[in-house]
Amino acid sequence: MKGKFISFEGPDGSGKTSVIKVVENYYKERGFKTLVTREPGGIKISEKIREVIHDVEHTEMDPRTEALLYAASRSQHLNQKIIPALESGIIVLCDRYVDSSLAYQGFGRKLGYDEVLAINMFAIDSVFPNLTIFVDVRPEVGLNRVFSTADREKNRLDLESLEFHKEVYNGYLELIKIYPKRIKRINGEQPISKVAKEAIDLIETII
Ligand code: TYD
Numbered sequence: 001m002k003g004k005f006i007s008f009e010g011p012d013g014s015g016k017t018s019v020i021k022v023v024e025n026y027y028k029e030r031g032f033k034t035l036v037t038r039e040p041g042g043i044k045i046s047e048k049i050r051e052v053i054h055d056v057e058h059t060e061m062d063p064r065t066e067a068l069l070y071a072a073s074r075s076q077h078l079n080q081k082i083i084p085a086l087e088s089g090i091i092v093l094c095d096r097y098v099d100s101s102l103a104y105q106g107f108g109r110k111l112g113y114d115e116v117l118a119i120n121m122f123a124i125d126s127v128f129p130n131l132t133i134f135v136d137v138r139p140e141v142g143l144n145r146v147f148s149t150a151d152r153e154k155n156r157l158d159l160e161s162l163e164f165h166k167e168v169y170n171g172y173l174e175l176i177k178i179y180p181k182r183i184k185r186i187n188g189e190q191p192i193s194k195v196a197k198e199a200i201d202l203i204e205t206i207i
Contacts, residue, residue, distance in 0.1 A: 001087055002087065002088070002089035003085060003087070003089050004086075004091045004131070005082065005094070005129040005130050006091065006092065006093050006129055006130065006133065006203060007094045007099065007129040007132045007133070008093065008094065008096070008132075008133050008199075009097070009099045009100060009133070009134050009135070010134060010135035010136065010188060011138075011142040011143075011168060011169050012142050012146050012158055012165065013142030013144070013145035014135040014136070014142050015135060015137065015145070015195065016133075016135045016188075019196050019199055020036055021036075022192065022193070023199050023200060024093055026196070026200055027091055027203075032091055033089065033090045033091065034093060035081075035090050035091070036093045036095070037081060037082065038095035038096060039073055039074055039077050039094075039095075039097070040076075040077055041077040041081050041082075043076055043080050043081055045073075045076045045080075046073040046077045049069050049072055052069060053066060053069050053070065053156070054157070055156065056155070056156050056159065061156075063105065063110075066109065067101060067105040067115075067116055067119060070101050070105065071101065071120050072123065074101070074120070074123050075123040075124065078123075078127060082094065091203075094129070098128065099132055099134075099183065102116050102117060102120070102175055103168045103169075103171035103172045103175060104168050104171075107167050107171025108160070108165070108168040110167070113171075113174070128182060129182065130182075131182065131202060131205075132179070132183040132184070133183075133203075134176060134183055135188035135195065136172075136185050136187055137188035138189070139162065139165040139168070140162065141189060142165070143158075143162060143165060186199060186202070
């Protein structure tokens with residue numbers, strides 16, 4: 001495919017959404033065509049699936065159901081939005097992708113890396129990003145940011161314990177070891193301009 005597929009990952013409150021905005025502006029100003037997206041990405045089918053997952057009333061949701069729903073939503077978003085953009089040569093900046101499922105469901109929910117990878121390989125048909133940027137913020141710092149921002153919407157995952165978020169964080173560190181070429185870590189506890197600069201330096205190596 002002609003375009004480049006870049007995903008951003010990190011714990012809740014890592015600031016990746018703000019980093020993506022700065023990166024997008026940087027490339028737009030230089031005349032690149034970019035697409036910023038996040039699952040469910042405005043895709044109607046995926047939006048509906050996400051509502052089911054994130055509903056704070058769905059406390060009885062089974063972890064496997066949760067993992068399958070994220071994978072289903074991802075598949076639709078990938079096929080309806082990401083792949084067409086990549087085929088037309090666009091730089092796709094995606095806020096969370098398959099590594100979120102590996103970290104949150106595989107490690108956080110303890111469903112297992114292999115198990116969650118297996119259902120996701122089916123969902124994504126082996127389409128991995130060209131580059132994944134892990135915005136590294138310690139889970140306690142991230143959660144603090146989430147809960148000190150009053151107008152930020154809190155979902156079912158945000159409301160999980162610090163223990164859960166630590167498992168997710170350690171999961172991400174495992175993923176960096178498993179995919180050292182694809183996943184690159186940047187320090188998210190620096191000022192946003194520095195974090196964005198590090199992200200751009202990494203992206204420059206692949207475009
Ligand atoms: P969102 O509101 O997009 O938060 P953020 O700005 O932190 O990305 O909510 C995404 C939540 O869903 C977040 O807590 C991580 C979780 N999640 C998973 O558990 N598995 C997944 O596959 C994805 C994509 C997200």
